[in-house]
Amino acid sequence: MNYDFQFDAVYAAWPMLLEGTLRTIELSMAAMVIGLLIAIVCAWGKTSGIAPLRWAIDAYIEIIRNTPFLVQLFFFYFALPSLGVQWSATTAALVAMFVNLGAFSTEILRAGIESIPKGQVEAGLALNLKRYQVFMHVVLRPALKTIFPALSSQFILMMLTSSVVSAISADDLASVAANIQSDTFRSFEIYIVVTVIYFLLSLAFMGLFKLLWQRFLYYPEGR
Structure with missing residues (x-):
């Protein structure tokens, strides 16, 4: 192999790569939050x-889960x-x-909610808690604890999928990398670094989610 590796172009463009990373x-x-x-x-x-309400939510979920993210991105942009809806690429x-993330996360969260025993909900109502209080304190937190690994994996997948937004020239890491590559023609060096x-x-993000788990969701089963 006679390829001449030149990482100087990558080093010279590190401020752009850092900005793209921060934007990603x-x-x-x-x-993730929204x-x-x-x-x-x-x-x-x-x-x-x-x-x-169930029918509307089911329609939303089925449409999003059964269409490509790239098509959804083009639809919005x-x-x-x-x-008449005008907004930036970002x-x-x-x-x-x-x-997209909301639709996929809904099904994950629904599975967690349905895993909560009905007796636990009835106990919350028996304590004279309002329904939204039962949902927030009796149902949601145990459900999040159950599905947190799957939910965090979905979040990380969305972070990786965000590279697709470079297709509409949004200012993310993949878009910055494409711009640097077109200027330097050092494809291997740029994309191995990216x-x-x-x-x-x-x-x-895996480390962050582990900290969130330990801080907010980890507690003994008997509590």
Whole structure:
């Protein structure tokens, strides 16, 4: 192999790579927070017993889960502006990310909620707690504890999937890497470094989720 490895171009572009990495982190964390809130609301709606609400949520979930993320991204960035909804590529990317994450997380959270024994819910109602209090304190926290590994894996998958938003030129790590590659033509050097960065981001998010687990969700079964 006569390839001449030249990482000087990568080193010279490290401020751009750092900015792209930070933007990827910002997009991912914002999508995780908003997506989780959407999942909580939708999971409550699916278990609330209100039929029209369940049907609307089911339609949302099925549409999102059975269409490609790239198509959803193009819908928010290219299709909606034709109806008068104007926003930047970054905003469209964020909306597509949390809409997608919310749908997948809803099903994960619903499975956790349905694993809670009905007697536990009835005990909460017997203590004169309001239904939303029962949901928040008796159902949601144990459910999150049960499905936290699956939920955190879904969050990390969305962080990695965020590289797709470079297709609409959103300012993320993958988009920055493409710009550097087009300027330097050092494809191998750029993308091996970007691969390492995404790998380290995955490890960092795994560490963060472990800390959140220990701080908020880890407690003895008898408590």
